[in-house]
Amino acid sequence: MNDKPKADAYVTGASEIVTGLSEDPARLVRTNKASLAIKDDRILSIGPTCQVEAEVDVSAATVIDVAGKMVAPGFVDCHTHLVFGKSRSREFALKMTRTSSEIEAMGLDIGIPASIRMTRQTAEDELFASAMDRLSRMQRHGTTTVESKSGYGINWPDELKMLRVNQRLADAQPLDIVSTFLGAHDFPPEIDRNRQPERTRYIDTLIQEMIPEVAESGLAEFCDIYCDDGYYTAEESRRILQAGINHGLRAKIHTDAYSGIGGSALSADLPAISADHLNHTSPAEMKAMAKAGVVGVILPALDFAVAHPRPVTPRPMIDAGMTLALGTNLNPGNWTESMRFVILLACRNHGMSLEEAFLAATIGAAKAIGCDTEIGTLESGKKADIQIWDIPEFEHLIYRMDFNPVVLVIKNGRIVFDNDRS
Ligand SMILES: [Zn+2]
CATH class of the missing domain: 3.20.20.140 (Metal-dependent hydrolases)
Structure with a gap:
């Protein structure tokens, strides 16, 4: 018997997920070895992989293995x-x-x-x-x-x-x-x-x-x-x-x-x-x-x-x-x-x-633009608007001046850009 909510998509294998705000408004929450489950256009669960897999049934989900890359809000x-x-x-x-x-x-x-x-x-x-x-x-x-x-x-x-x-x-x-x-x-x-x-x-x-x-x-x-x-x-x-x-x-x-x-x-x-x-x-x-x-x-x-x-x-x-x-x-x-x-x-x-x-x-x-309850951070219940970066550390976002680190974009729970397929 399994009455856990079922995910449509499962983003896993991230080196780090930049989820968004912490208690301190000047600090970001960044979680290592984290995963993210999506249902329809929303984030169903996000956090350490063991926690997400305990909360959500990902057995039938499309797995998006990001292989050590970084996950962040769009x-x-x-x-x-x-x-x-x-x-x-x-x-x-x-x-x-x-x-x-x-x-x-x-x-x-x-x-x-x-x-x-x-x-x-x-x-x-x-x-x-x-x-x-x-x-x-x-x-x-x-x-x-x-x-x-x-x-x-x-x-x-x-x-x-x-x-x-x-x-x-x-x-x-x-x-x-x-x-x-x-x-x-x-x-x-x-x-x-x-x-x-x-x-x-x-x-x-x-x-x-x-x-x-x-x-x-x-x-x-x-x-x-x-x-x-x-x-x-x-x-x-x-x-x-x-x-x-x-x-x-x-x-x-x-x-x-x-x-x-x-x-x-x-x-x-x-x-x-x-x-x-x-x-x-x-x-x-x-x-x-x-x-x-x-x-x-x-x-x-x-x-x-x-x-x-x-x-x-x-x-x-x-x-x-x-x-x-x-x-x-x-x-x-x-x-x-x-x-x-x-x-x-x-x-x-x-x-x-x-x-x-x-x-x-x-x-x-x-x-x-009055949308902060829907977008802007990666949290359960918010829209699954996500970008995935091929960088080893968050600081590379500004350290390397003239490149685009984005390899995958998910909008409303669906992949809309995949660098490997474009
Ligand atoms: Zn203007």
């Missing part, structure tokens, strides 16, 4: 602009030796306005195909959940086109896509943002037309904004994000990237689920964000790509008690699909420990 990429028209490779290369105004003088449009123009000019099917391509590479780098923002339309038809692509991506491939409406990424390039009536007209369109439509269609879970000098003021951001909240869209905010104009204080006040960038955030704002439970999303690849004059400093945020998350910020001006690369930058350039950065790329990032 990465959560909580900040991306995954859907975009074309690359800005020429601008990026020119920026190595020239200033933005020198490049503009050469007749090139640059930055977010360039991305808006190219995304508006690209058909929905083409946006979908190029984003699918990027997603398949993100999966091979161990990412199992991706947040994806609109924000290169900045008019209703093109914002809607981007949100529809998010929905199609969610249906067409295994990774979970979390959709964010970012109609306030910029002002429409065809208006003069310095003229108050034109500015107000677009903000009113966002509040009265676009946000209600997004909420009603169910095409996004979050409403986001770019609150910084030259973009939306803190007061405008408050009106727009509050309108989103009133329609059931949780608030996110890009803020303090190039100036401190009150966006972080606003994020604590609303409160927003996350505040992202944070290069100019004050100690008082950090305290308020920690108290309000706002997750700080750090984007080291952006600071690297633009050689940021004021790189973000996570240490005071950690000391203030904030939960931190990492994201790639994948976009045409900062193109990385690898969370491992972002972890390396967070450690080397921003003073995070490997443990802190790994937690920020998994459970911290899951918190930034």
